[in-house]
Each structure stands twice: as C-alpha cells, then as structure tokens.
Amino acid sequence: MDRQKTTGTMSDADLAEVLSQVRAGDTDAWGDLYRQYAPAIFRFCRRLLPAREDAEDATTEIFMKVRQKLGTYDSSRPFTAWLYKVASNHCWDTLRRRRIRQDLETGDLDTLPLEHPDPSQLERLQAEHTSKEVRTGLARLPDRARMALVLRYYADMSYEEIADTLGVRRAFVGVLLLRARHQLRDALSESSDVNALRASAGGAP
Amino acid sequence: MNQSDGHFDEMTGLLYLEGQLDPGRASEVSAHLGSCAACSEIVHALEAEGVWLREALAAEDESIPASVIAAPERGTTHWGWIAAFGLGTGGAYTLWSGFVEPWYAQASQAGFTQGNLMTMLFFTGAFWKGWDAMRSLTEFMAVATLGTVAIWLLRKQWQRFTAIAFVMGALAVALAMPQQVAAADVEHGKPSYTLPAGQEVKTDLIVTADRTRIDGDVDGDLIAFSSSLIVNGHVKGDVIAFGAEVRLNGPVDGNVRVWGQSLNLDSTVGKNVMALTGASEFDEKSTVGGTLMMFSGNTELNGKIAGDILAYVGDLNIGGSLGHDVTVRAGRINIGPNAEIVGQTKYTGDHEPEVSPTAKLGSPIQFTLLKRGPTYSRPRYYWHQVMFWGASFVLGLVILLIAPGFFFDTEQMCKKVAPAIGFGALFLFATPVAALIVCATIVGLSVGIPVILFYGVALYAAKIFVGAWLGEKLLGAGVGIGPALGRLAIGLAILRILHMLPYAGFWFGLLTVMWGLGAMVLALHRRMSPAVAAAA
Numbered sequence: 001m002d003r004q005k006t007t008g009t010m011s012d013a014d015l016a017e018v019l020s021q022v023r024a025g026d027t028d029a030w031g032d033l034y035r036q037y038a039p040a041i042f043r044f045c046r047r048l049l050p051a052r053e054d055a056e057d058a059t060t061e062i063f064m065k066v067r068q069k070l071g072t073y074d075s076s077r078p079f080t081a082w083l084y085k086v087a088s089n090h091c092w093d094t095l096r097r098r099r100i101r102q103d104l105e106t107g108d109l110d111t112l113p114l115e116h117p118d119p120s121q122l123e124r125l126q127a128e129h130t131s132k133e134v135r136t137g138l139a140r141l142p143d144r145a146r147m148a149l150v151l152r153y154y155a156d157m158s159y160e161e162i163a164d165t166l167g168v169r170r171a172f173v174g175v176l177l178l179r180a181r182h183q184l185r186d187a188l189s190e191s192s193d194v195n196a197l198r199a200s201a202g203g204a205p
Numbered sequence: 206m207n208q209s210d211g212h213f214d215e216m217t218g219l220l221y222l223e224g225q226l227d228p229g230r231a232s233e234v235s236a237h238l239g240s241c242a243a244c245s246e247i248v249h250a251l252e253a254e255g256v257w258l259r260e261a262l263a264a265e266d267e268s269i270p271a272s273v274i275a276a277p278e279r280g281t282t283h284w285g286w287i288a289a290f291g292l293g294t295g296g297a298y299t300l301w302s303g304f305v306e307p308w309y310a311q312a313s314q315a316g317f318t319q320g321n322l323m324t325m326l327f328f329t330g331a332f333w334k335g336w337d338a339m340r341s342l343t344e345f346m347a348v349a350t351l352g353t354v355a356i357w358l359l360r361k362q363w364q365r366f367t368a369i370a371f372v373m374g375a376l377a378v379a380l381a382m383p384q385q386v387a388a389a390d391v392e393h394g395k396p397s398y399t400l401p402a403g404q405e406v407k408t409d410l411i412v413t414a415d416r417t418r419i420d421g422d423v424d425g426d427l428i429a430f431s432s433s434l435i436v437n438g439h440v441k442g443d444v445i446a447f448g449a450e451v452r453l454n455g456p457v458d459g460n461v462r463v464w465g466q467s468l469n470l471d472s473t474v475g476k477n478v479m480a481l482t483g484a485s486e487f488d489e490k491s492t493v494g495g496t497l498m499m500f501s502g503n504t505e506l507n508g509k510i511a512g513d514i515l516a517y518v519g520d521l522n523i524g525g526s527l528g529h530d531v532t533v534r535a536g537r538i539n540i541g542p543n544a545e546i547v548g549q550t551k552y553t554g555d556h557e558p559e560v561s562p563t564a565k566l567g568s569p570i571q572f573t574l575l576k577r578g579p580t581y582s583r584p585r586y587y588w589h590q591v592m593f594w595g596a597s598f599v600l601g602l603v604i605l606l607i608a609p610g611f612f613f614d615t616e617q618m619c620k621k622v623a624p625a626i627g628f629g630a631l632f633l634f635a636t637p638v639a640a641l642i643v644c645a646t647i648v649g650l651s652v653g654i655p656v657i658l659f660y661g662v663a664l665y666a667a668k669i670f671v672g673a674w675l676g677e678k679l680l681g682a683g684v685g686i687g688p689a690l691g692r693l694a695i696g697l698a699i700l701r702i703l704h705m706l707p708y709a710g711f712w713f714g715l716l717t718v719m720w721g722l723g724a725m726v727l728a729l730h731r732r733m734s735p736a737v738a739a740a741a
Contacts, residue, residue, distance in 0.1 A: 020609055020613060020614075021609070023609065023689075024609035024613075024689075025687065039269045039274070042273045043265070043267070052270070060273075074620070075614060075617055117215055117247060119246045119250035122251075122253070123250065126253060126254065126257045131260065131261040131262075132264075134257075134258070134261035149258065149262075153262050159223075159225060174223075175216070177219065177223075178216055181219075181254065181258075
C-alpha cells in the first residue's frame, strides 16, 4: 500500500500547483491542502495517541507546523513522506513529553528471546479479530512498539525514516517491528482468552 | 541473522519479506524457501499478518471530527504584507529615481521630448502603424485581459496543460495578428533573397535569409533577419534589421532600427535611427532627418544629422554636420576639421576630447572624466549600490508575483549547491556559444537572438534566487509572499555587500551567477519532467 491510498487522490501535478500557491500565501490553496490530507493525518494520530481529543488537537498542531515549515520542504521528495515525518515527530514528542507509558528503551525486553511463531495461531488471530479490535490491541502496546507498527504499516515509512523518527539505529528497526508484532499478538491472544473466559462464565449455569 | 537446524528464523523471514536483506542473502533465503515447507509456511504467515495489519490500520471505520474536516481559518500575515509593500515601494523608488528617470532625462535632453516613455515607444517607434493599428492593439489588450481574468477564475478546474495550451494558443494568435493587419509579404531566402531592381513590393516585406539584397523598392516596412542586408532600393516605410552586416545605400523614408554587427549608412533616412551595433559608419552622403540613438562600438559620423544625438559608443569620430544637441558617453571623441555641431555637446569619457581647430561648435564641449572602478569614498557609489539592490529586488518581486511556483522551486534548487553551480558554469559558457552557432544558420537568427535576450535576463535574475535562498538560511522559512520578500531583501543586500568587496567581489558575483543560473536550469528541468520529479 502506498501513501497515496492513505491520503487521497490528488495528482502530483495538482499537488505541486497547490503547494506553490500555498507558499505564495494563497489561503484557498491552503484550505485545499488541509482538506485533502487532514483526515489521513487525523487517523494517523488516532492510531498513535490514546484519546480521540488528543488526535484532534495533534492534527491541528501538525498542520500549523506544516504551514510554518513548508519552506523547508524539499519538493524533489514526495510530499506525503515529509508530511508524515512532521506528523510522526509531533506525535512522538507528545508521547515522550507526557510519559503516558514508560517504555523499556533498548533494555531487557529487546533482548528477550522470542517464541517461534505458530502459523496456525497467526491465522486464527487474523480470522478472529476485526480491524477495530486490532487497533484496540495496538493501543495497549508500549509507545515505541505502536509507533513502529503505525509508521511502517500505515504511513509506509522506510526503515531509515522510522529509525530517524524514533532515534534508533536502522539495524534495530527490524527487531523493533518483530517485537511489536509479538506484543500485538500477545495482546490480542489475551483479549481472546479473556473473552473466552467471559463467554464460558456467562454460559455456565 | 540466526539459522538453526538448517531453517531461517522469524527475523530473517520478516527482513526478507520487507526487502531489507542484501541481494545475496535474499537469494539464499529465496532458494531455501523453495525447498523448505516449514520456513515457507512461516514466511507466508508473516506476509499475511503484514497485509492484515495494513488493512486494520487503513480501515476508515471511524468518523472524522467536524473540527478536523473544517478548513482552518485564514492565517494572518499582515506584517509580511506591510514589509513587502514598504520594500517594494522602496525598491521601485530607487529603481525609478536612480535608473529610469536619469535615462529619461538624458533622452529628453537629447531631443526625445515626447510626453512619456510609452509615447516614445508607440508613436515614434518603428511599430507605429497609425490609429487603426492602435485600435486593434487596444482591442487585443482588452481581450487578453478578459482571457487572463477567465483563466484566473477557472484556474482550479483546469489542468496545468490545459492552461499552457490556452496561453500558447493566445500567443500564437497574438503573433499571427500583426501579419494579418499588415498583410506583409513574407520571404524565406534559399539561402539568399534578392528583390531585383525595377520590382516593387506593395506592402511590408519580411525577409529571413542568409544574405538579403534589396535592389527594388518596398512600399512599406522592410523587416529583415539576415546575416547580410544590403538595401540599394527605396524603402518607403521603416527598416528593421537583425543581422551581422547592414548596409543602407538607398533612401529610407521612415525610421531605421538595427541590431547587428555593423551598420553602414550611405543614403537618406527620413526619420530616426536607432542602432545597437558593434560598429557604425555614416558616410558623407548620409542624412538623417530625425534623431540618432546609438549603442555601438566605434562610430564614424560623417554625414548630416538633423536632430539630437544620444550615443553610448566606443570611439566616436565626428566629421559631418550635426543639427542639434549631442550627448555622448564614449571611450574617445574626435571632432574633425569639417565637423559642425549646432547645439550643445556633452561628453563623458575616459579621455579629453580631441577637437580640430577648424571644427565649428555651437558651444564649448562639456566634458566629464569617467572614473572606472569603485570609488569607496564617494557617497554616490553607495547610492548606486542601493539602486542596484532596488532594481534586483523589484525584478524579484515581479518574478515572485508572476511565477511564484518557479520562484520557490528555483530557491529550493539553490540548496543543491554543487549541481547548481556545475550546471550554472556549463550553461554560462555553453549558452552564448550555442546561440551564436544558431544565429549563424539561416533560420536560426530569429531563435538565436531571443535566446541571447533570455540568457541576459537569466544572468541578471540569477542573484535573486541565491539571495532568496540566503535570506531563508538567515531568517528561516515562512509561508507566503510577505516573508519571501523579506528573505529576498535581506539576501540581496548581503550579496550586494559581498559584491562590493575589492577583488573578491567579482568572484562572488561570478559564483552567484553560476549558482542561480544552475538552480534555474534544475528548476526548469524538474518542471518539464514532473514524472522524474515524482519518482525522485
């Protein structure tokens, strides 16, 4: 999936025109740019930040930053990559500032051996959980694991971009993603178990 | 990467799926997957998990808040506009007071006494065809204005190429119109063109040829693009010539405008002469009924000129009769024994004028010695620097308003310092060579001259983009025209100061020109190949 799918269907030529107009101070063009990308950026924030209101505020703040920093955007690179870079930096700063969850940085968790996956268990997880449940499971992950998954599988960032955003070595990104997947599987398995327990408790006479 | 019992681990599988392994390792994994059902199953499960994650994250099953959907309020950039207006006014004033007004005053002194510059352009120029043509021009301007407004209103609905097609169409119509109005006779030499003696062209004659010879008469204007033009016949209108060598032996009733290597006049011109030439010679039999304006190399004036003379020339030898005032800026001036100047003579140059004792002068020559090089002790020098800054700023303002996209793209391209300077150096030297080669061909003259003109404009405009980039480095980036103008003003001022440095100033100037020129080339290349840019 490329970034285009997550941010609408404005063509490259149209986007270049709109960006030129925005740089020239055209407020209508700014409105067009905002309407085109704000929903995708809101969803991006929604997947990273704990509350809907946080995502709303973050979207507004990100676009304020975009407007201020548009002069630094190198137009030879894709605009969406730059936009998500601004957004991810903002969200990561927000999370770090709030310390909503204390991540284990590159400490013990990252060196723990991973259990070898069972393909049939993976298939079962995918079959049992809806998109909404996956996002709920994602919200329970440590910030950095969640950031890694969203940056990679929603914003379609490269390993280099993820490493740069999260302040880790590029070689560590793969480890981060794999551990994040494991953590998500665990979170979803736990919720499945809890649901099964509830079902069995509710079904018992 | 770990490997146990001949199988790859999960991490290797993930990196393989995400294209993060080096090609050799990826081949190994691929080969192993072909023969190992267990590893293949794991990799397929990871792949399916990746797709599942992407779908779950991309799902748009949550409503977007109204506060996000609504477009943001209009930003406030009042300070930027105020600064831009102030700087623009200042720049326009310095440009006008330092450049346009003195030139106009000098032109007025030299006898070009019409009401204003536009009057000079339309009413005494070679392009004046009478009130009918003026009405057509007015109508065209009105239609063009309406068209521009329409494009502006419809700009959001139109694709870029549609707009370009419209503009090119309008240009084609504009270019076609004067030919229809004038109903000119257009001739293409193969490779040369000759209008034989005894023949008469009853309308305007436009010629493009390697060599052009007009022995017959032209009952209209003669417009020639030719490396060599010789006119022996009678031209009842104007002569407008672009060519290496222009020789006028026959009478011209109208004006003569020449852009070329040399002009040789041996006949009568009813009205005015304007020449941009490498060298000019007006023979003893020559007569000019109106004024003479020259930007030329070495010049010989041995004929009669009824009106005023304004000349920026190399060495000037006057041997004829000049009926009015003479304003000259020249390397040397030599007034011969048979010369007669009825009016005043103002001469600015490097050397004292040489005047024959037998020459007849209406009044003593007013001589001003020209000083070369910067004179740091004179306030005038600094005023000129301010004036040059203002001129650059106003041009930058115009480019920013007319083509903001190109302006900002070029500014961005200045960040690619090495490629920009490299391409700039290449185009700095290659463009004039290419243009001259094109000019040497038969049809190329009409292409080569505009190329040289654009090249000149580009060289002058180069510092604007470097200045804008420099301003951004110092002031930071901001959105809108106001902040862009602020950055431009500061950047140009710094470049101007660097240019004032003794010795190093020239090299700073050269570097700036190459840098800005290269950035323009890169920006144009990007605009012309959007697919490449998108893929980059």
